[in-house]
Amino acid sequence: MTTLAVDPQPKAAKKEKKAKKDKVALQKHKPMSARTWLRTLAWRHAVAIFAISFALFPFLWMASAAFNNDNDVSNQQLIPPHPGFNNFQILFSNPNYPYTSWIKNSVIIASVTSFLQLAVAASAAYALSRFRYKGRKTTLMTILVVQMFPQLLAIASIYLILADLGKSIPFMHIGNISALIVVFVGGSLGVNCWMLKGFFDTVPQELDESAKIDGASHAQIYFQIILPLVRPVLAVIFLLSFIGAMNEYVLTSIIIGNGNQSHLTVAVGMQGFISSAYQKNWGPFAAGSLMASVPVIALFMFLQRYVVTGLTAGSTKG
Amino acid sequence: MKIFSVKTPSKTFGLLLKLAAMGSINGFALWAIPLLLRNHTYGFAAYFIFATFVLDVVYFSRRKFIPAKYIAPGVLLLMLFSVYPSIYTGYVAFTNYSTGHIIDKKTAVSEIVANSYQSLGDATPIPMTVAKDAASGELTLLLTLPQVGPEAGNAKGLTPLAADSVTQDSKGVITAAKGYTILTSDQANNETDALTALKVPGPNGSVYVANDLQSAQQEVQSLKYDAATDTITDIQSGATYKPDSNGEMKSAAGTILQPGWTQVVGWRNFSYVIHDKNFRQPLFQVLWWTFAFAILVVTTTFFAGLALGLALNHPKLRAKKLYRSLLIIPYAMPGVLAALVWVGMYNQDTGVINRMFGIHVPWLTSPWWAKAAILLQQLWAGSPYMFLIATGAIQALPSEVLEAASVDGASPRQVFTKIKLPLVLLTLSPLLIASLAYNFSNFNAIYLLTGGGPLMQNSGGLAGSTDILISYTYKLAFSTGEGANYGLASTVSFLNFILVASLSMYGFSKSRTMENMN
Known part of the structure; x- marks a missing residue:
């Protein structure tokens, strides 16, 4: 037992991959005839290019609108005839729609939410994966069922709860960002916990056992063995929660949407911005959306390798 | 071989951290509980006392409750913001909670009397x-x-x-x-x-x-309340008002005094959903479209993702990595913003789709085109996810089985339909069920694109032809016009939950999700 790196993929699959690689290496010596290429690969490229144009088009269209100084929806072209940064200027100089505050709020809400969600879900998943105790199955079942009742359905109740709590605890009042964060964290245990448990299950129990013999406490096993091993997965779940919180519309608009414009998030603020005057705001809207999308997309690309394993966790195992 | 050494400093640090955290939790509770009691929110006060007690017991006991140390924070939060709202919604479903029936009876009666000068x-x-x-x-x-x-x-x-x-x-x-x-x-x-x-x-x-x-x-x-008989009497005319079954004071002549109060009305909301023609008809249409929407979205995105996964899964295919990175962009793009971009692209006069193809399709304003528009947008937004998980599942297929099949002379088509597809479906079924459940309540997909519209005819001006249950519920709960009807909205929420929960439980029990319980 020397290496601690746990690959979420089973060993067999790894070997297989290697074998495949070797095969490819062997075959590379024989160049493919044009006819075989046409038959086996050409259509694959065609499919990929078609799908990519479909996938990329809205993004490119948005980018083109962002850099289009004419800001004219009805005559917009994919390559803007008068490119420039006018729309960005308009966006940042409009005091009625404080874009900078929206971005700031979104980033605060999304990062605090995803961090807390991860902390809460990971520790619960650790207990559910590693300990056998009375009521464990009930906990798992409860989490599964509760998760099926989306907070969205209980939105009126959540509003009333916050109205009551806010009377006594100022930071839980409606209109307050921290209230929204607590609501998000409280409603998210299900999905993430279930996913993480699947991952913790793939970390061999023997590691815990031998650490225990060496005198490690359960907290040390958790923080110093299990968590470092699943770090990529934690990153992916953080990313997915981050995107989720950035994207949340209804709860956000009900809890913090009715007050000051500068308290909104990008999602809610931009919705109001574009709905107020579609044609006029199209260019600045596109500029704002582009700026909000690019960092997320970049982060996603960066973590791409882990995203696949993260998504299929708990279902592909065994 | 020793793979782990106990670092004592981290133990002291951990203890300090724990003491600090527990100190602030207890301090917070000591500050909040009196305030909650003073504001008569006894339920929350009880919850805070309970939660603090649980946390103290769990974290300060030495050997017992180790699993609880990890689960308690999550479960306590879940109780307050998921379980309690769900139960409360269930309760509201049996009440007349709505505009004009927001307050309790005592407050309502004193308001009526105070306003009667x-x-x-x-x-x-x-x-x-x-x-x-x-x-x-x-x-x-x-x-x-x-x-x-x-x-x-x-x-x-x-x-x-x-x-x-x-x-x-x-x-x-x-x-x-x-x-x-x-x-x-x-x-x-x-x-x-x-x-x-x-x-x-x-x-x-x-x-x-x-x-x-x-x-x-x-x-x-002019009005006087008599607590003994629970009636309000008009001092001048002598008319008496009695509480009716709807939580209002009503006279024999049928005059109703405002405001009313919240009270339990039993199954009335449920029977209204079933019996009222103006409600039932749109509800059936909404229900039909909810199912069609969820199933169509999952199947179209899944098969598109699977097809892409298969097409791009060839050892000799070049630029595979680049293709994959570009294909997942819609999944990474913030969905609300993307949906709003699509609204612009769908515009009948100025939208790029109509201009590009030289057509004049009313994408968001005709009942059927709006449905198609939503499905197309969801295909765009959802396929990358399916592509990712399908790729994962395809790569995990046991190569021995595939090789054995081709040795036995199976055609590529047979390999696909008899081996690949069933295996992939088996692997991904829990995710597909989760996706189905998610789409049943995919509010953003509908609300941001069409707002549920165009309006359905004979629906009381509320239900639109692309409304799914959850967006319809939202309108019921927060619609303007006649005012908000939380009771009825909760009833529909409740029915939606039963529907989604039973479907997913059935799905999960048929699939292998439950194995995760071990």
């Missing part, structure tokens, strides 16, 4: 001046009462003014009074709220209230 039948307007007490600054009405003479009235009552201390004009309006500062009409206008609220107690339970800035009138309470 009526002017005495033939009373002529009383000359009045708005003033402030020069000493205390209290808002005062200077009244010239018929047969009585000048009096100063504030919230406490009337004080007679000596005739020689006041100056009156020909109509009897006081223009100056010793000890009082007369307000100009501008100054008085600034005090409108206080002026409207001011009720000067007069003789026999009557009150004097300002009509405008120059006249007042005498009013008496």
Whole structure:
């Protein structure tokens, strides 16, 4: 037992991959005839290019609108005839729609939410994966069922709860960002916990056992063995929660949407911005959306390798 | 081989951290609980006491409750913001909670009585001046009462003014009074709220209230509540109002007093959903589209993702990595913003889709095209996810089986339909069920694109032809017009939950999700 790196993929699959690689290496010596290429690969490229144009088009269209100084929806072209940064200027100089505050709020809400969600879900998943105790199955079942009742359905109740709590605890009042964060964290245990448990299950129990013999406490096993091993997965779940919180519309608009414009998030603020005057705001809207999308997309690309394993966790195992 | 060494410093650090965290939790509870009790939110106070107690016991006991140390924070949060709202929604489904029925009965009755002051039948307007007490600054009405003479009235009552201390004009309006500062009409206008609220107690339970800035009138309470019989009586006409089954005070003639109150109405909301024609018809359409939407979205995105996954899964395919990175962009793009971009692209006159193909399709305004538009947008947004998980599943297929099949002479088509597809489906079924459940409540997909519209005919102006249950519920709960109907909305929520939960439980029990329980 020397290496601690746990690959979420089973060993067999790894070997297989290697074998495949070797095969490819062997075959590379024989160049493919044009006819075989046409038959086996050409259509694959065609499919990929078609799908990519479909996938990329809205993004490119948005980018083109962002850099289009004419800001004219009805005559917009994919390559803007008068490119420039006018729309960005308009966006940042409009005091009625404080874009900078929206971005700031979104980033605060999304990062605090995803961090807390991860902390809460990971520790619960650790207990559910590693300990056998009375009521464990009930906990798992409860989490599964509760998760099926989306907070969205209980939105009126959540509003009333916050109205009551806010009377006594100022930071839980409606209109307050921290209230929204607590609501998000409280409603998210299900999905993430279930996913993480699947991952913790793939970390061999023997590691815990031998650490225990060496005198490690359960907290040390958790923080110093299990968590470092699943770090990529934690990153992916953080990313997915981050995107989720950035994207949340209804709860956000009900809890913090009715007050000051500068308290909104990008999602809610931009919705109001574009709905107020579609044609006029199209260019600045596109500029704002582009700026909000690019960092997320970049982060996603960066973590791409882990995203696949993260998504299929708990279902592909065994 | 020793793979782990105990680092003692981290133990001390951990202990300090724990003490700090527990200290702030207890401090917070000690601060919040009295406030919660003072505001009569006893349920929350009880919850905070319970939660703090649980956390203290769990974290300060030595050997016991180790699993609870990891689960307790999550479960306590879940209880407050998921379990409790769900149960509360279940309760609201059995009440008449709606606009006009927001408060409890006690408050409603006292509001009705407080609002029931009526002017005495033939009373002529009383000359009045708005003033402030020069000493205390209290808002005062200077009244010239018929047969009585000048009096100063504030919230406490009337004080007679000596005739020689006041100056009156020909109509009897006081223009100056010793000890009082007369307000100009501008100054008085600034005090409108206080002026409207001011009720000067007069003789026999009557009150004097300002009509405008120059006249007042005498009013008496017209309704009286009798707690023993639980009825409200009109003092003048003698009519009695009794509580009806809908949480309102109603007279024999059918007059209803506002506001009503919240009360349990049993299965009435449920029977309304089933029996009311104006509600049932749109509901059936909404229900039909909810199913169609969820199933179509999952199947189209899954097969698109699977096809892409298969097409791009060839050892000799170049640029595979680049293709994959580009293909997942829609999944990474913030969905709300993307949906709003699509709204622009779908615009009938200016949208790029119609312009590009030289067509004039009413994408978001015709019932059927709007459905197609939503499905197409979801195909765009959802396929990358399916592509990712399908790729994962395809790569995990056991190559021995595939090789054995081709050795046995199976055609590529047979390999796909008989081996690959069933295996991939088996692997991904929990994710597909979760995706189905998610799409049943995919509010953003509908709301941001069409807002549920275009409006359905004969739906009471509420249900649209692309509304799914959850967006319809949202409209019921927060719609303007007739006001919000939380009771009915909760009933629909409740039914939606039953539907989604039973579907997913069935799916999960058929698939392998439950194995995760071990």
